[in-house]
Amino acid sequence: MYLIRRYLCPLSNKAKLLKITCSSGCLRFSTSAKMSKKFKNARRIEGLDSNMWVEFSKLASDPSVLNLGQDLPDIPPPIYIKEELAKASTIDEMNQYTRSFKPTKGNEWSSAAWILDLKELESKFNSKTKLLIINTPQNPTGKIFSREELKGVANLCIKHDIICISDEVYEWLVYTGNKHIKIATLPGMWERTITVGSAGKTFSVTGWKLGWSIGPRSLIKQMQTVQQNSIFTCATPLQEALARAFQIDIKRMNDPECYFYSLARELEVKRDRMIQLLRSIGLKPIVPEGGYFIIADVSALNVGLSDRKKNEAYDYKFVMWMIKNKKLLAIPVTKFCNVYRKDFEKYVRFCFIKQDSTLDAFEKIIKNWNK
Structure with a gap:
């Protein structure tokens, strides 16, 4: 016959182990016990807990970092x-x-x-x-x-x-x-x-x-x-x-105020502003015909990145440097690549579907870039 005894203790203390008493004595359950190989995760999901969005979301959680990498619109929807x-x-x-x-x-x-x-x-x-x-x-x-x-x-x-x-x-x-x-x-x-x-x-x-x-x-x-x-x-x-x-x-497809058209007009102004700011510090942005991202060639800045690992792509090293030294986050384009990485490692991606106040903060970082 099994007898189960529960222990209550203050939250400030470590939880005591549940004791199960039986005729052969007491068994203690330990969290250090190894899981049977039978219950290991399937191979198809190995590595899913480690990806660029997990990594960069964690980096962006620092309130001192301006996140212009991820497509997280901070403009209000209609x-x-x-x-x-x-x-x-x-x-x-x-x-x-x-x-x-x-x-x-x-x-x-x-x-x-x-x-x-x-x-x-x-x-x-x-x-x-x-x-x-x-x-x-x-x-x-x-x-x-x-x-x-x-x-x-x-x-x-x-x-x-x-x-x-x-x-x-x-x-x-x-x-x-x-x-x-x-x-x-x-x-x-x-x-x-x-x-x-x-x-x-x-x-x-x-x-x-x-x-x-x-x-x-x-x-x-x-x-x-x-x-x-x-x-x-x-x-x-x-x-x-x-x-x-x-x-x-x-119903208002022929109306200029239809959101399908008005959002693009609003974003075009933001796109042009970001293009101008990126160029002002020597970056070479590619002007997008559509969407709300800008990729920019950062290689002209010649930032010293010798402290990073040799096997890391240049764009990744640059973004890590920028987060640490400029409190600005973008996304390295090679994170989207599984082949031809060398062709893209000088580009980083910025997102411009942002409120003017967010772009004002970006402008402040840019104006202080060389200080």
């Missing part, structure tokens, strides 16, 4: 999307599991200079290739693929009979003189393309973690099968509020 969320949360059925929705019918250094090498892209195709992912406007460069480039990609998809997933989460963040083209609108591409969008990027609500996919019934049907088994992971009121916000802005 008031009506917050109002619609408040309304949706008062409807009882909206606070329950999400319903299964059905689709309805219906001469500057610019990112433009970064041209897609179609010959190199085609060299990566083989008999096992089934899918291609494209991102336009692209993160982190801000490049918007031209019609000719997209035609080249489309021709490869058709030639090799593969599916295209087009990540277009920054589709509305397009700046003066540029145009975003959906690859699904090109001949022969609708039936083989899934276009992905994001509420976080479209309405500046990255914490909502909502998005959508658009495509032909043959492809979307398969996604619905997955969706209906996972959709409960998204809060119902958030989805309802997002749908209502879309209704508001779709």
Whole structure:
């Protein structure tokens, strides 16, 4: 017969071990016992606890560091999307599991200079290739693929009979003189393309973690099968509020105040301000055609980084130096690379979807850069 005796002690003391008494004596449970190999984590999740977002979020938690690396908008989202969320949360059925929705019918250094090498892209195709992912406007460069480039990609998809997933989460963040083209609108591409969008990027609500996919019934049907088994992971009121916000802005698509257009106008001013500040200290920023990131060549500063490890990429060393000495955080571009790292290690990424007060703090750091 087992007798369990519980011990209570003040919180300031160490917790006492639970004693289990049996006929053979007392057993003590120790936290130092080794876990059986049988219960070790699967290999597929090894290393997931160590990634750049964990590392840089920790670095950014220092209140003295200005975080211009991560895409954490500190500008407010449109008031009506917050109002619609408040309304949706008062409807009882909206606070329950999400319903299964059905689709309805219906001469500057610019990112433009970064041209897609179609010959190199085609060299990566083989008999096992089934899918291609494209991102336009692209993160982190801000490049918007031209019609000719997209035609080249489309021709490869058709030639090799593969599916295209087009990540277009920054589709509305397009700046003066540029145009975003959906690859699904090109001949022969609708039936083989899934276009992905994001509420976080479209309405500046990255914490909502909502998005959508658009495509032909043959492809979307398969996604619905997955969706209906996972959709409960998204809060119902958030989805309802997002749908209502879309209704508001779709009705005023021809109005300059439509958020799809007004946010891009607001951000273009912030982009140009950041470009000017980066240039003032000798950095060479690439002017983005879209999105809300700027990558800048930092190599001209010739910062002494001999105290860092030799196997670290230059951009990573520079960012660590900048955080320590300038209290400014950016993201090293090589953290996005698994190949061609040497081609990108002189670039770091800055985010400009920030309030003017945040950019004022950035300007202060820049003006004191050489002091």
